Amino acid sequence: MNQDLLALLRRIDTPTVCNAIEVVQGRRGFSAFTRGTMVCTEPGTAVVGYAMTAQIAAVAPPTEPADVIRARRMAYYRAMHDAPKPSIAVIEDLDWPHAIGAYWGEINTTVHKGFGMSGALTNGVVRDLGDLPDGFPVIAGSIGPSHGFVHVRSVGEPVRIFGLTVKTGDLIHADRHGALIIPPETIPHLADAIAKLQATERLILDPARAGDFDFAAFEAAWGAFEKART
Incomplete structure (x- = not known):
């Protein structure tokens, strides 16, 4: 992925990318997206990067020996540090939908940002909302106060x-x-698809924002919009 495309993707929201993928594919029905409402610690910011995955749990204490838990934790941090950039930590909380342990707080977000990662995606919990570093959005399943027995x-x-x-x-x-x-x-075609999508949307948005917008103007604009869109 070239730097121009990366910069473009960081400027636009996820629904626009979702629509642009369908423009590239030439059909509706793209389905590789999350379902349900999530929370985002930096609502105006998009995160783009290659996933580095892991699983955690926090409701119950770990049952493995402490040295095994520590070795896996260090392997986790090594993997996050070494992940190809731009990178996103994608963490499944195995306790979901009853997750209680905030893996993402001031310390962990600061460490991952220090590793050069772009943000985190999780079905788990985030906390320390007033103390998280800028420029490291966490898109999470919920907000909560405790870290539980997270491991x-x-x-x-x-x-x-x-x-x-x-x-x-x-x-x-x-x-x-x-x-x-x-x-x-879709990556080689995404920038052109985004430009096409935005031009198509302007066919209806520009008239709708005009002071003389009425049903006749809407009908004409909608006809052009329907003809142009996927």
Whole structure:
């Protein structure tokens, strides 16, 4: 992915990317996106990057020996540090939908941002909302006060976040609307599709914002809009 496309994707929201993928594919029905309402710590910011996956749990204490837990934790941090950039931590909380342990707080977000990662996507919990570093959005399943018995259960395995299965290396776009996986075959055509989509939307938006907008203007604009869109 070139830097111009990366910059473009960071400027637009996830629904626009979802629509642009359908423009590239030439049909409706793209389905590689999350379902349900998520929370975002930086609502006006989009996160773009390649997934580095892991699984955690927090409701119950770990049952494995402490040295095994620590070794896996360090392997987790090594994987996040070494993940190809731009990267996103994609973390499945195995306690969902009853997740209680906020893996994402001031310390962990600061560490992951320090590793050069772009943000995090999780079905789990986020906390420390007033103390999180700028420029590291967390799109999470909920907000809560406790870390519980949070511990890493796996690193690099496929995970499932709000109905979306994510594998390490998948290209993710996420914001306050949720997240999606950008199909690799659409990447070379995505910038043109976004431009086409935005031009098509202006066919209805510009007249609708005009002071003399009435039903006749709407009917004419909608006809042009329907003809142009996917």
